[in-house]
Amino acid sequence: MNKAYDCLIIGAGPAGLTAGIYATRYALKTIIIGKPFESIITHAWNVENYPGFKEISGMDLIERFKEHARHFGVELVEEEVVSAEKNNEFFLITTDANKKIKTKTIILAMGSVPRKLNVPNEEDFIGKGVSYCATCDAPFFKDKVVAVVGGSDSAVMTALLLSQKSKKVYILYRREKLRAHPIEIKKVNSNEKIEVVYNAQIKKLVGRDVLEKIELTNGEELSVDGVFVEIGHVPNPVIAKNLGVKINEQGFIIVDEHMRTNIERVYSAGDICGTKEKLRQVITAAAEGAKAARSAYEDIEKNKK
């Protein structure tokens, strides 16, 4: 409780860890509260577009970011922030382990969580056929029939991953055209194990102990052993709201070009902030982390004068 930090970063994904690298290089006493291996990037079994690495798993990439941040002396506390409040010139943060930490600046980089299907019984089948993380669960579906819900890059990448071991992979997408990178769509089209079902909406999940089939709203039924839900992510800005930080209509934190929020000495970076249309990638999240750290540093310097 006695230690006061210059910069406290909430979230340990690409944005948070890069903010840590930059903040320590600006000689700020820096702490990150978050769990690197819970970042969404760890769900990516293969990252091919972080420049410098032709191919690397999300797990390995985040490990490298983590080691990089540690190398410069960032403290990493693998807990969760449960509350944040302003107290004169400091902010006071409390973690789920009841740790209390004082800091001059805060960078909000908590990313987002997977969006659910919102159909009956969904919760009941979690771990019994329903998964939100192909990287974690794909190996359990060797020689099985699976479905991927969604039409984005991550849906298509998940289908390609599953096709390596599973017997058959459906992609269920509610629209008429996949919206993934064309290069990935080509791979899907030439993959014999993958079948894309367009205009597909799931009505319900059926099974006794484990998932057995999917019922679509058009009455069709598909026998499957697993469903991978890849329909995007939603930000979780509770702590931001605590601090009075402004959120846009889609729930993302509003920032300016230097990653400043409306609250002085509070910044944001990565998936949790910006417009809905923003390109959300490791490279862009990392760049925003760097910018947020620079703004924190500048504002601390300004206050010294």
Add this chain to the structure above:
Amino acid sequence: MNKAYDCLIIGAGPAGLTAGIYATRYALKTIIIGKPFESIITHAWNVENYPGFKEISGMDLIERFKEHARHFGVELVEEEVVSAEKNNEFFLITTDANKKIKTKTIILAMGSVPRKLNVPNEEDFIGKGVSYCATCDAPFFKDKVVAVVGGSDSAVMTALLLSQKSKKVYILYRREKLRAHPIEIKKVNSNEKIEVVYNAQIKKLVGRDVLEKIELTNGEELSVDGVFVEIGHVPNPVIAKNLGVKINEQGFIIVDEHMRTNIERVYSAGDICGTKEKLRQVITAAAEGAKAARSAYEDIEKNKK
């Protein structure tokens, strides 16, 4: 001349090469015109803040970016663009080897060039004591006395590099306080070979065949064998002006948050664009390259409908 590209990128630094990686992953037929080993990043003998690599030379980093882009099928032409014009739905680019190339979109990522001292005889001493690239020339000054002009990160990093082999290193800065990262300033202060001279302005360079001394505007003289000029970089937006692209007061290309310029299907990324205050780093340039490629892809898709 017959081949038409979807995306032509001018400049092969971190921004241009990342734009190439992303553009090809968007299945765009992509060509880069530029010389990776002329990018400013190659002047950095040690990059410590590109996340994922604790320490890497600028040369090695750009090599990795280049290989990454090539891996996805980007064509790289190591020439220079001498003119660009719009011709109905295409742009027509001409290189210094008189190659003519048609393209639907252009990403301007030409970076910047080192700023000169602007003192008499400067040109005469290039290669005879005056250098704009420590990575290239530091080895020539083993056991010699050198001066670095500037107070930024790159000036301080250059001084630290030179201190490894040179006998004595002056940092000549026109202000009263270095503006490099505090962590680097600490290293300078604890380095016995480095002496910082504040409020220092160079009046002229003196020497018979090679540089022998520097005369400052306050009359002081310093005997040195070499001067490393590290006073920033200026963008070179000639081709942008050709195309009617708007430039701000400092000479940088004006872009929106998606890296679009005022000219349709022309984008910009990296050091050459944005406000003067923008954080200019490998990570931010790369992120902008990714964004520019996405915008090019989206605009091409839109035009198809």
